Amino acid sequence: MLSKKTKYAIKALVVLGKNMDQPPMQISRIAELERIPKKFLEQILLDLRNAGFLYSKKGAGGGYSLNRDPKEIFLVSIMRITDGPIAMVPCASLNFYHKCDECHQESTCGIRDVFVDVRDATLKILSETSIADIIKRESTLISV
Amino acid sequence: MLSKKTKYAIKALVVLGKNMDQPPMQISRIAELERIPKKFLEQILLDLRNAGFLYSKKGAGGGYSLNRDPKEIFLVSIMRITDGPIAMVPCASLNFYHKCDECHQESTCGIRDVFVDVRDATLKILSETSIADIIKRESTLISV
DNA sequence: GATTTTTTCGAGTAATATTATAGATTATAT
DNA sequence: ATATAATCTATAATATTACTCGAAAAAATC
Numbered sequence: 151m152l153s154k155k156t157k158y159a160i161k162a163l164v165v166l167g168k169n170m171d172q173p174p175m176q177i178s179r180i181a182e183l184e185r186i187p188k189k190f191l192e193q194i195l196l197d198l199r200n201a202g203f204l205y206s207k208k209g210a211g212g213g214y215s216l217n218r219d220p221k222e223i224f225l226v227s228i229m230r231i232t233d234g235p236i237a238m239v240p241c242a243s244l245n246f247y248h249k250c251d252e253c254h255q256e257s258t259c260g261i262r263d264v265f266v267d268v269r270d271a272t273l274k275i276l277s278e279t280s281i282a283d284i285i286k287r288e289s290t291l292i293s294v
Numbered sequence: 295m296l297s298k299k300t301k302y303a304i305k306a307l308v309v310l311g312k313n314m315d316q317p318p319m320q321i322s323r324i325a326e327l328e329r330i331p332k333k334f335l336e337q338i339l340l341d342l343r344n345a346g347f348l349y350s351k352k353g354a355g356g357g358y359s360l361n362r363d364p365k366e367i368f369l370v371s372i373m374r375i376t377d378g379p380i381a382m383v384p385c386a387s388l389n390f391y392h393k394c395d396e397c398h399q400e401s402t403c404g405i406r407d408v409f410v411d412v413r414d415a416t417l418k419i420l421s422e423t424s425i426a427d428i429i430k431r432e433s434t435l436i437s438v
Numbered sequence: 439g440a441t442t443t444t445t446t447c448g449a450g451t452a453a454t455a456t457t458a459t460a461g462a463t464t465a466t467a468t
Numbered sequence: 469a470t471a472t473a474a475t476c477t478a479t480a481a482t483a484t485t486a487c488t489c490g491a492a493a494a495a496a497t498c
Contacts, residue, residue: 152382152409154457157396160405176473185396190458196475209466210472225408238296252301252329258435260428261304264369264419265296271415275408284404291402298486320444334487340446353495354443 156232158186159194160284163203163228167220167281174205174213194232201231220285226276236276237269244269300376302330303338304428307347307372311364311425318349318357338376345375364426370417380420381413388413 161184169175177195181188195214198204205217216223229236235246241256242265253259305328313319321339325332339358342348349361360367373380379390385400386409397403 151379151384153455154396157383157394157405161396164404178473185398187458189460192474193458199474206474207466208464208472208474209468211467212465212473214474235295239301250301252298252305254329258432260308260430260432260435261301263431263435264423264428268416268419271419272412275412275415279408284408287404287407288402291404291407297484322444331487333489336445337487343445350445351495352443352445352493353497355496356444356494358445 152229153233155190155194156229158184158191159198159228159232160225160281161186162191162195162214163198163216163220163223163281164284164288166204166214166216167223167285170216170220172215173211174207174215176213180214197231198228201227203227216281220282221280223281224277225279225284226273229276236273237265239265242266242269244273296373297377299334299338300373302328302335303342303372303376304369304425305330306335306339306358307342307360307364307367307425308428308432310348310358310360311367311429314360314364316359317355318351318359320357324358341375342372345371347371360425364429365424367425368421369423369428370420373420380417381409383409386410386413388417 162180165180165183166175177192178188180186180195181191195204195206199206199214203217203223204214206212206214226236230245235243237243237246239250239262240246240248241250241253241259241262249256250262253262256262306324309324309327310319321336322332324330324339325335339348339350343350343358347361347367348358350356350358370380374389379387381387381390383394383406384390384392385394385397385403385406393400394406397406400406
């Protein structure tokens, strides 16, 4: 399951992606627009900022804005920040690998073998899909 | 993340799939072989039995055995029993659909749109892979 | 038919992770 | 100086996961 944290992160980035040429947007404004608990969003934006995706400015007229082209912010990166691994088993993770507790013989584990395939299929989609794509998909869906 | 419940379920089914022409195997034997907490495994096997995948027999000489050809038991079915939905968002689930708490406009949600694709990719693999395939993969991995 | 073996059933609990909140601090603009 | 808004640290509330307990029911064997 995708955590609320990740959903909120994506939603916030989408809002900021639509706000590219505007002055920075405040946490409270994003929280209001997307109905995200403000204090929770605060933490999430901070994580995204620390990962380099956001620019932030304190004080009056401050707020958050994207630090990169929305075309260059991929879901896979966001998810790794907010949820951690993409793979469904730790032993199949590229960025967060560790042995499964239950596993006796990783090299011959058939479960791992299947879930490496699942990871690859998921990864392909998530690393091809950007915030810009999400925005595009939404406008396409509206016009249909 | 795949729950331990699901991993244990798959492991138990694999053990039983290798035991096809033998008399039924006891919970305690499976638990021992796969190092699964016995009482936990008990619940899991009961779920699989109630779903029609296992045959069970009480009393001395009783135990569990597969009720179907291991080629016809697919990971997708097991996971739906033990973990529920395959999709990462409830609104993209085929068998466990429900609205996301946070969602205001499902029909135009770009997140949903992407995760329907992820679901399809995952589903393809999981509904093509059977217990027999897991067993086959393991023996292939051993011989490499 | 008593005893042993083994599944079945219902409930309960412990551990962990997720989601959210609170309050004080720091930086910036006016 | 004052108001604004991000940052930081801690903690509370809730949900989920992973298990555990004890007793009942069914079947085999002596």
